[in-house]
Amino acid sequence: MIYGNLENLGDITIYPESIQKAIKYLLDTDLENKEAGVYEIQGRDIYAQIIDMETAPKNEKKPEIHKKYIDVQYLVSGIERIGIAVDTHKNKVSEAYSEEKDVLFYEECEGETDLLMLPGNFAVFFPNTVHRPGCNDGKNAKIRKVVIKINKDVL
Helix, strand or coil, rough: CEEEEEECCCCCHCCCCHHHHHHHHHHHHCCCCCCCEEEECCCCCEEEEEEEEECCCCCHCCEEEEEEEEEEEEEEEECEEEEEEEECCCCCEEEEEEEECCCCEEEECCEEEEEEECCCCCEEECCCCCEEECCCCCCCEEEEEEEEEEEEHHC
């Protein structure tokens, strides 16, 4: 996992080229005014999902993992908590892996901790990193976020 803020990036050449492309998209796009939806950056190998949503209590969200795509999650506005953990493979599966959606959901997650996301923060979740996005920080709030999906084969 990588955690950072666009205001304090430093030298982005330390990241793999595909993650650099994702960061450049975040830096070069008017994310506050762009319509919610899906936007290709490099075909289906790298694409962005701009999402407007409301956070919810952690117990209403399911921890998830992906096998094919890396998630670069970026918060445009609001406050969000994302549960994170190493996948111990001991968690009870809630929904089996869907190859079409590239997601497996767990009921709960062993060893989970929270990552506080503020506007400008981004987190990179590699395949098989458990994450529980969309959790509130004490009360539900509207947020705008971008999730850039990177096919692990182009990493």
